[in-house]
Amino acid sequence: MSKENDPPKREKKRAALYPDNSPTFYVGSGNNSELVINILKGVGWEQITESNDESFRLKWVQCNRSINWNSFREGDQMVNHIPNCSLFTNKLNLLCSLQAFEKSQNQLPNKAFIPLEEYLPLTYKLDDKADRESYFTNAKNDELWICKPVSMNQGKGIYLVRDPDVLKQKLDQIEEGQHKRFGVTKPSGRIIQKYINNPLLINKRKFDIRCYMLIANTKPLLVFFHHGYLRLCMNDFKNDDDNLITHLTNQFFQKKDPQYKEIKEDTTWTMEQFNEYINNEVAEAKGLPKDWVLNGLTKRICDIMTQVIHSVRFKLQRKTGYFGIYGYDFMIDEDMKIWLIEVNVNPAITTNTDVLVKAIPPVIEEGLKIAIECFEKARSNKKILPLTAQKNYQLIFNELKVPQPKPNLERSSTILRRSQSISPPSSNAKIINSHTVTTTTLPPKNKVQKPEIRNSPGSPVLSKKPVPIINESQPSRPVQSEPVFKSPTDYTKLKLNALAHRTKNTTNLNSLELKPATVEVYFRTKSGRAQRIERKAIPTTIFPPPKIVIKS
Helix, strand or coil, X not given: CCHHHCCCCCCCCCCCCCCCCCCEEEECCCCCHHHHHHHHHHCCCEXXXXXXXXXXXXXXXXXXXXXXXXXXXXXXXXXXXXXXXXHHHCHXXXXXXXXXXXXXXXXXXXXXXXXXXXXXXXXXXXXXXXXXXXXXXHCCCCCCEEEEECCCCCCCCCEEECCHHHHHHHHHHHHHHHHHHHCCCCCCCEEEEECCCCECEECCEEEEEEEEEEEEEECCEEEEEEEEEEEECCCCCCCCCCCHHHHCCCHHHHCCCCCHHHHHHHHEEEHHHHHHHHHHHHHHHHCCCCCCHHXXXXXXXXXXXXXXXXXXXXXXXXXXXXXXXXXXXXXXXXXXXXXXXXXXXXXXXXXXXXXXXXXXXXXXXXXXHHHHHHHHHHHCCCCCCCXXXXXXXXXXXXXXXXXXCCCCCCCXXXXXXXXXXXXXXCCCCEECCCCEEEEEECCCCCCCCCCCCCCCCCCCCCCCCCCCCXXXXXXXXXXXXXXXXXXXXXXXXXXXXXXXXXXXXXXXXXXXXXXXXXXXXXXXXXXXXXXXXXXXXXXCCCCCCCXXXXXX
């Protein structure tokens, strides 16, 4: 039989990564959307093109306004945004979140906490009257500041401020114009930040570091880190240069230079190139260990990312199917100090240089596969970790392994509170743990035999079990006093009237101030007798508290 008559061979389809009856996806236009489309088609998903079609399994868009949150089906759909992710992607909200977190950490010290001034340049909120006046009071004419809109990217709306009086006049003009146009003064939505005057330079040019944070799952919260690339300015750095191309490193501004097409390949570096440069040109002079970029720098960036997550994790909206890839921008000064510049909700994934072709597609592809795997496991109530899709992403926050705050006192089976009166221990009292505790036995309650209940004369008795009768003349068994902190064995009912009030002593972090109070704990034993325990506390600030005395 000739080969011409043979039936044509069918091309083998690539097996889907997570086969589920051809799941569908929608990708919005812009920001190199073809990259995301090719990745999802490569794992066996089918594309839908109608933006209003809510039958998608996954939706990838540039901003969360393109998502109908009211029709989102948790556990059935995925979207690449979290509804209130602006808590850390908006410049003003990021500042407020970090400031609130720092205030809480000052009350509850944490070894892993990084003070705000160690990684965030000094920033003022121009919308806040007190903050604005504080800036104008402290700013000097010879200082360089940078003014930014709180919710824009690509360097739009940014300008340098060298004279605070000029800024004040500009803000007054803006507010006056808004007042004439709208009848009310609209907030300007801006922050002003201390400019880093001594940035570390590469061949006399300013640069920053773009790296990525993946929130792969929100229930539980799982956060990953991935290396990115370097963005360099085309012009040599000069503090007195007012050209923003000299100061802003993003590609949106660098493209405006007429020479960009000729030297664009030198505006981006891989992290490996940067590591080699630091090893050869900087490490010896700064006293850095070898491969500091891949070790020390990476660890510091991950610590800052983790702190950002801690500052918002209790406020983030959580649903199975929420995920996001966020772009973090960092700078390094001459003292090798790492500064957080901003967090981008929609980082650019265009690949207009050879370095970006190598750096960005692996970040998006692996990030999508990790998010899909987490989603499939979470909706099936399976154990999420370990992940087969995880290769170059580094897990930096696992909510399931976050240590919970430990109680200051050991939990006991019976909780007592203190009384205002002070009772000294007696000679025949038992010493248990701290304050004086007196145990007394109450007389047993008499149980009266209830009459038999009948529906009508001659009807059968509804309750067949006889009700026991306790005679008052029967001697009551003595109730033995036992340690308060011993686990109960014969209690069938436990009623607490109040709990002890404990307040933190701010002067001594290892001490505990105990407020006097009174608590009475009642419980019923199987024999029907009631026992009352009264605790008469001795107020103290000693931690742990002194011993408890039990009187029989």
